[in-house]
Amino acid sequence: MSRIVKIVILAGLLIAVSYLLGTICWRMQWGYELTFTSSLKAASLIGWCLMGTLLVTISASLVAALVRPLWACGVTFLLASLALLLGWEVRVGTGLVALLYLLALLLYAVETAKELEARVRFSVRALSDGFSILLAALALIVCGGVYFGCAAQIEAEGFSIPPSLTDTFVETIMQRVSTQMEAEVELKPEEREKQLAEIREQMESMWVQPIETRLKPYERFIPALVAFGFFWTLKMLLGFLTWIPSLVLRVLFALLGALGVTRVVRETREVERLVIE
Numbered sequence: 001m002s003r004i005v006k007i008v009i010l011a012g013l014l015i016a017v018s019y020l021l022g023t024i025c026w027r028m029q030w031g032y033e034l035t036f037t038s039s040l041k042a043a044s045l046i047g048w049c050l051m052g053t054l055l056v057t058i059s060a061s062l063v064a065a066l067v068r069p070l071w072a073c074g075v076t077f078l079l080a081s082l083a084l085l086l087g088w089e090v091r092v093g094t095g096l097v098a099l100l101y102l103l104a105l106l107l108y109a110v111e112t113a114k115e116l117e118a119r120v121r122f123s124v125r126a127l128s129d130g131f132s133i134l135l136a137a138l139a140l141i142v143c144g145g146v147y148f149g150c151a152a153q154i155e156a157e158g159f160s161i162p163p164s165l166t167d168t169f170v171e172t173i174m175q176r177v178s179t180q181m182e183a184e185v186e187l188k189p190e191e192r193e194k195q196l197a198e199i200r201e202q203m204e205s206m207w208v209q210p211i212e213t214r215l216k217p218y219e220r221f222i223p224a225l226v227a228f229g230f231f232w233t234l235k236m237l238l239g240f241l242t243w244i245p246s247l248v249l250r251v252l253f254a255l256l257g258a259l260g261v262t263r264v265v266r267e268t269r270e271v272e273r274l275v276i277e
Contacts, residue, residue, distance in 0.1 A: 006261060007067050011076040014059040018080035018101075021052040021141070022087020025097075028145030029089070035146065035230055049234060050241065053138040057245045060134065061127045062252065064109040065116065066262065077105040088145075097144040104137035122264065124253065128246045135242065139234040147227035159219035 027045060034042040060077075067073050081102040088094050108130050115126040215222065256262045 001261070007072060010059075010063050010067055011079065014056070014063050014076060014080045015083045017052070017055040017059045019083040019087040021056055021138075022084040024048050024052040025084075025088045025094075025142055025145040028142060029149040029152075032146040032149040032226070032230075046234070046237070049142050050237060053135060053142065053234075053238060054241060054244055056138055057131060057134055058248050058252075060105055060108060061112075061245065061249055064112040065127055070109065070113060073109045074106060077102055077109065080105065084141075093148055094144070097141055100137065101141055104134060104141075108134045124246055124249050127249060128242070131242050131245060132239075135238045136235055139231055139238060142234060143227040143231040146230050147223045150223035150226045154219050154222065159216055159222060 028049065031041075031045060034045050036042075060080075063073055063076050067076060081098045084101050085094055085098040088097075111130050112127055115129060116122065119126055253262070257264070
């Protein structure tokens, strides 16, 4: 297998996972309200976000470590950014996010190349040192889907607290009230249900509607706040998973070496230092 074919395969891998990340961002855009719930669908969506960012991190690390010269990395990252855009939605906002994706990958590749050049022996540590910044940038990109989805809904329908969030809040309180009312044996089931319905209406009129009214003047800032909140949640989760790309890369580099795809090149260099005579 020629060197060019190997580079094309690595580039194709990053482009494919970038397209996958774009589809995940699209799903976040249209299903961002799920992030306010504790349902199985919400867990599945967050799981896809974590998987997509980790796959991009691993693929980008392989490209940054093995694809040379650096301009070839730049071309690969440009194609990966276009794949992200195609997997998501082609418009100005997503185009800016794709540009951020390109800049994050380029910065990671340049810093990784400097680190590898400065080391005497190759180590995965040179790649993992830049994971924190790269993962933060990827989390920010995924949260772009939350921002665009929330902004589009507010623009179309005006601001309202997501039903999933209000239902969770109301149901939590209603369960406690229902438990207390069940202890009152003198109440008939019909009376209990009627009182619960009245209490639910009062809660919505006394709590939900006033909160929506107070937040209405600041609705243009709400998408950014929602996206920012989800960003810190996703970043925290990714912080616990940074060991996964490092472990996978160690296994992959060992496997690539065993298959003859990569080899270790040793160089003898002349070093010049200034000393006191």
